[in-house]
Every structure is written in C-alpha cells, then in structure tokens.
Amino acid sequence: MQTRYNPADTEEKWYKFWEEKGFFNARKNPAKKPFSIVIPPPNVTGILHMGHALNNTIQDVLIRFKRMRGYESLWMPGTDHAGIATQNVVERQLAKEGLKKEDIGREKFLERLWVWKEEYGSTIINQLKKLGVSCDWQRLRFTLDERYSLAVKQAFIRLFNKGLIYKGNYIINWCPRCKTALADEEAPYKEIDGWLYYIRYPLKKTPGSKSSVPDYITVATTRPETMLGDTALAVNPEDVRYKFLKDCQVILPLVGRVLKVIEDELVEPEFGTGVVKVTPAHDKNDFLIAKKHNLEFINIMNEDATINEQGLEFKGLDRFGAREAILKRLEEEGLLEKKEPYRISAGHCYRCNTMIEPRLSAQWFVRMKPLAKQAIRAVEEGKIEFYPGRWKKVYLNWMENIQDWCISRQIWWGHRMPVYYCRECRERHKVSESDYNAGIIVSEHQPSKCGVCGSSDIYQEEDVLDTWFSSWLWPFATFGWPFESQTPDSEIEKKEEFEYFYPTDVLVTASEILFFWVARMIMAGLEFVGEIPFKRVLIHGTVRDIRGKKMSKSLGNVIDPLEIINELGADSLRFSLMLQAGSGQDIYLSKEKFLVGRNFANKIWNASRYILERVKGKEKEYPAELNLEGKILTLADKWILYEYNRLVESCTSFLEELRIYDYTQAVYEFFWHKFCDWYLEISKKESGEIKGFLLVFILDKCLRLLHPLMPFITEDIWQRLNIKKETPTLMKASWPETLELTIDKREIKNFLSLKELVISLRAFKKDLGIKERVSFLVEPRNDSLSKILEENLQWVSFLSRIEVCREGSYPEVVSTATIDYDIFVDKSLVKDLELHQKRIEAKIKELAEFMQREEVKLSNSSFLQQASREVVEKTKQRLKEVSKEVERLKRIKWL
C-alpha cells in the first residue's frame, strides 16, 4: 500500500465490479423489507453540477445504508426529456447550419432530437456513475420512453374524463423566444429597472353633459407599447376625482379608438394618477377586468412579440422597439407628460430568461383545486413528512392557494397531447372562443372516425404537454404503470414489483422544485394510484459559491464536481458535501472545502495501512464477530469498545432520522479523533493477546459505517482485510449492531482521567518551555488510581512525551494537577514558568467566577425547591469538584 491514498486506482475498478455483479439491482424479495427511492430525473441535456452531486450523494448514502441494514434497497434511475431545454439545444445545433426547425418540419426535427438523445443523452448518467451512485441501472427510465408515454396519455385521459382538464382562452405566460406558453412556476418574477410613463389621453365632452371637462386625462403605465390594444380606462368606484369621466369620451392617442370608462375595485386610487389603461389581451389583471366588464380584446402582437397589423404604423417592430417609437410619437404630440424611474417585476422564462409576454391564447389547463384537496390532507395527517419540518407550511400555503396549471406547450419535443379534432364537427359548430369542446376526441390512439358524425377527417392537437406533466407520474410510471392496459415488457415492470416498492420511502430534492414537482407528484400519486408516492420528503439546501451566489455558468462561479472527482476522488467530494450539508441549509462552497474529504480519505487509508501491516502474517483469517470470553481487555480496549457501541447506535439512528450531517460528523469524529488519535497511538505501546483482532474488528466495522459516505475507499480497504467475509462486497455486508458489553462505567471514567492526564502533561510541558523528554513525577490521588497508572504507564509516557516517574525527590518543584493526579517537575528544568503561571491564574479566575454563580444558585431557595433533584445534585457535585480543583491550582501558584 502506498503512503497516500490514490482514488484513481480504485474508483473505476470497484464501480465496474459492483455493476457487473449486479449488486445495484433490486427485485421483489418477500424475505426482506423494501426500501425505495426514485431519483429526481436529471434533464437529459444535463451535465453533472454540484447540485446533482449533493442531491445524489444524499440518496446514495440512504440507499447504501438501508441495503446494508438488510432492506431490499431500490434506487430507481432515469432522465427527463426536458421539453424546452432539449429542443433549444437541437435548435441551436440547427442554427449553426443556418436552419430553423420549421425549415425541416416537425418529423425531421424530432428525428434529430432522438439522434441527439441517443448520442448525448447518457452523459449525465455516466457522470453520476463517477459519483459512485448505486442505482438499479437495469431500470433506467426516460420520460419519453414508449411505455412511459402510455402512462402520460392515460393520466391525461383520466383527468379529461373526470372533467379536470379543459381548454380555454386565457392570458398565459408566453415566451417569445421559445414561442410557447409556460406555467406560472416556469416564469418566475424578477425585478428590473424601468420607467413609469405618464401619458395623456385626450377627452371629448359628450353632448348634453353639464360638467366642465379637462382636455385630457393622464394615465400611468410601465408598458406604453400595449396602449395599442387598450379598449378602456378604469378608475376606482370610490374615486370622486374622476366622476366627470362619465360625461366624456376618451380617445386613445395614436390610434384614435374611443375607449370605454369603467369602474373597478381593483384600481388602486393611490397608484400613479388613479386611472388605469385596460389592455385586455396583454395583461392578466386587465384580462380579468375585461371579462367582468365585457370589453373588447385586441391582440396587438405576434407570437415573437412583434407588433401585428393592429398596431398600425408600428407594425413589425418588436415590443421594445415599439415602446421607443410610441414614446417618441407621444412626445411629438405633447402627450407624454413625464416619466419616473420605477422597479418593474416581470416574469422571465426559466429556460432562456427572456422576459415573458402575457398573451391571450387558447391553452389547456388542469383544474388543480380538486387534486390539491387530498394532497393537502395527506400532509396534514402526517402521511407524508417533510424534513426539515418547516417545509410543511410552505407546501400547505402553496397548495391552499393553488392555481390551475397550464399544460400545453407550443413546442415539438414532448408528449403530443392525446387530443384529436373532428374537422366536420368543429366546422358545423363554427367553434367559437367559448366552445372549445366541440369536436374534441380524447383518445390514446388516433380514432379512425368521429364518434359523433362519422367523419374520418380527424387531426391531432399540435401542442405537446408540459414536461412536468410527465414527471409528476415518475414514482409510479417508472414501475410500468398503468398495469391494466398492457402486458409487462419484462419482469421488472410487473405489478408485483410496483406493489412491493411503492409507496417509495424518501424523496430527496432541493427546495426549488417543491412546487414544480414534489407537490404535483403527491397529487398524481393520490389521484392515479390512490396512494401517496413517498413517505418522507428530504429537502436539502441550494449549492452556492463562497459568497452566497447561486452557481451558474453565466456567473462563472461553478465548481465542477467532475474536476473535484478527478483531483481528489469521488469519496472526497461526497464526504465533504455531506459534512457541510447541515440541516437543509444552503451550502457555500469553495474548492478548498473539499480538502476535508481528501484529508479524511487519506487518514482512513493510512490508519488501515498501519493496522494491516501490524497484523500481517499474524492470523490467517480473523473471525467476523467479537468473542471476548476469557479474553483480557485493557482499559483502552474497554474504552474504545464502549465508544464504538455509542457510535453504532448514533449512526444508525441518525441515518434513520435522515440526519446525514450528524451521522457524518459522528463517524468522522470517532474514526479520527478517538480511534486514530488515541486507540491506535496507545496500541503502539500496548500489546495484549487480542490487540490485533480488536484493531481489525474496529476497522472492519468503521469501514462498514463509512461505506455509505465513501464507497470506493472503504470497499478497497475492506477487500484487503483478512477477516471472514459474509459477502463478496462491502456494499452488501451487514450494518454493524451494538455489542453486548459488560463494562463498568468506572473503568471508562478511569480511562478518561488517564486521557486527561496525558493532555495536562503535554500542556504543562509546553507551558514550561520544556522540549526535552524529562522526568515528571505523577502522583495519583488514591490507591486504585495508583494501580491504574502503573498498568498504563507505558502509553501515558509515550503519548505525553515525558518519562513518568512514580517516585522522586525534587528539592524544588513546580506542580500542576488534573482532577485525579498531581504532577511535579524539577524546577531547574523549567525554562519558562511565566506562561504556565499566567494560564493557571486565568484558570483560577474563570473557575472562581463559575463557583460564585453556582453558589448563588445553591443559596437560592426557589432553585432548591423548584429545580429537579437531579439538577440540584449535579450542581452541588460540580461545585465540589471545581472547588477542589481551585484549591489545587492555588497551591501551585505558591511554589
């Protein structure tokens, strides 16, 4: 074994071994309890970033832990077709050839998309493998797989038949670059700097009205270009300032249209001038008002957000160009009163960041309220739990205010909607804006003729479904649902497999997709299979750079996990992430932070190297389990076994409670600072008949406990151990159980006091400026301690780098003390007493202050009466001990 751990030597080798031997695969196994997780399917266009690394490491830790604990542990992998994102990639490819997708047509374009998918679609999967994830790759799914597509169609049909899907003309978020509708969740608001423009709309007095009217009325707007589509002005009904508007006509500048004047509570009299221009086809609010007041809808834009023929002279300009042109014209006509700087919040496409254009168009929607109902109940009743629990509120808050979901997309890459139209029926009905259901046939396959009129002139809906409309079925569609309508392609798509593994146990995700995905999966699970999709939801933080900025390519602040894997190893990456992933907090990363993992891996490597060399050739094969009968254990042996037991217990319960950080911390602390720093060091001076076995035993168990975190290095070392192994791989080895130990607590205390003695000696020596290995006189406070010191003298001397004397005659001594031992050294050897004196004085002061506080407490009758007896006893005991300590420290000062 080399003196340094080299991950490159091990990682690929072991991953291949695991995968080829089928260790990742999970199948229905009645002898075992199931444990399952479905992966949040990465976009097929994705490349591994730190967020994936974090998310998947957490899942792998849980999956590996449960597998070792004896569960049939399934991790279902797959990728998401990511409609817009993937289409964009191939569109860019086409653009390089000077082509648009329309040039080659839908069919050819989709062909190219599949070619792309076949070539690059497994990139992210291969990268995940480098991370060490133990997914059941035989089950790899893709949301556009044939079988999966069937599930999507079925889901659509079922909802449609229940009346939960409808088509309608509404204002939706339109991305003029992607040329598609987007769901509200896909169009997050961002604040940008803009202006609030004050525009004068000329007034004309109507014949017969008495009041005097001004020449114009001023309207404030942030989007002057939409005025081309204005059909009314609105004021608040309570606003007395504008009552006169009833008596006049408002003329829309530049266009000349006469506008209605309406009153609506939605108008805020304090904002701007208190008069709102109403553009029903280009603003969500205006749309609602227009519906209420029966206004005319005028669409002034094309799908690429250029002005259409409704825009008169501005036709052909894009929306921002039109704004400039209109402002210029208004200014020329003296109708632009002023402008004020104003922060506008506007939706932006989550795929390409283009500013959203609210657009009136015919789209498909899912009625969410009925679906949300049971999904709310499931969480309220605790059937699904969030970790950390605070997300429950966020979830409920969103669900209770849920809006209908726009699921149609005007793109080509995706599940084309299972909707067909009968041309005859539609023409006969002269389909109007309000009657979208005429001539609609919803069906899995294209019907040969119309069920109503018998016509065979039937065509399919052009739109595809929102990608999330397929992802929300993920926890059951991946198993091959629906089972009724098809025969399984293979044994892993059998209904029994689904029934065994579903509901899944934990869903691990970042908070960003709580609404996009998690909430919707809960609704889908309950709606389509009548059962929650997962029992627990673990929400981890977002990965950020060291200054707290989200990592993104455009900011240039990404830390590439693959680079970390190449430089430091996957285990280092995994461990470092888990150690920082706190309790769902965002994590702030810099490259240096990954050194913790590398250093720890190296520590494991070297500790193992030491042990393996030490026991080399001693035994042919060590037994797997500990039999201590008739064996003599040293104090250190007992202590490490005692600590080991505590470790096993806490690791197990931490992992069961999804407290991965605590688990990581615990196993790190034990291995490095207890096992290596103390037990291994002591073992250098302590032999004993079973020392070798104990070292191997603890190492074996630590490798098991560490395996979920650091699968590669642990497997590599474990394979070198000469113990009796129950499986060919550590992956499938059993998770450690606590030992039945009969260890007297006093012995642990005695060990700890020796440990404290060593620490005091080291500090004492340093304080006094003694570098050489000189003799110290150590006097135990009682006889039994005296015996203990005698027995452990060797390692105490060794670890404290002094000669421990039990008898000595010092003419002049300096002394210090621990609770149980007094320590003396010949004054002539002391080089620097001052530092030591100062520290002792400081310590005395600190303890005296503490004592005072405790004394006050104990003289307080309410404390004595009301605090539990246990607490009072403890306080008294503590005070006694501290006062003893102070006495001793004071004595030292006089020497």
Added chain:
RNA sequence: GGGCGAAUAGCUCAGUUGGUUAGAGCGUUGCGCUUACAUCGCAAAGGUCGCAGGUUCGAAUCCUGCUUCGCCCACCA
C-alpha cells in the same frame, strides 16, 4: 402585500423536549519527522450566542417587539 427562514469564534456552521465552564471544521499563532498519515501530530489564542423587553429558580434555547439579511408566493398598472 402575504408567507417562511436565518442572525452563535475571523470564515462556514452544530447546539433535538430550557439545566455541566456554548462545540466542530477551516483559518490564525507556537511547537514537533514520535513504530500509519506533514493530505500528519501536539498545544494555544479567539464568543457579553443580532438588539431590547418578558416568562422562569435558571434562556443561545420559549414569548413579544425591533434591526439586518435571505428565500418563496401574489392579478403592485
């Protein structure tokens, strides 16, 4: 506008029903090649737990208010 969260050592964070002298990692300072490991070991410095009240015998922990920061939601022209 509504909701959620955070504020603890120079930095990043633990601190689970209120009860040892508030912890760790990194960083800093000093010492050290001792039978694995300098990607190491040892020792040390460093904190009125954001502010102000309140509850309590006792508050980093519970309550109220305030300040600062972050996130999410919303039909803020």
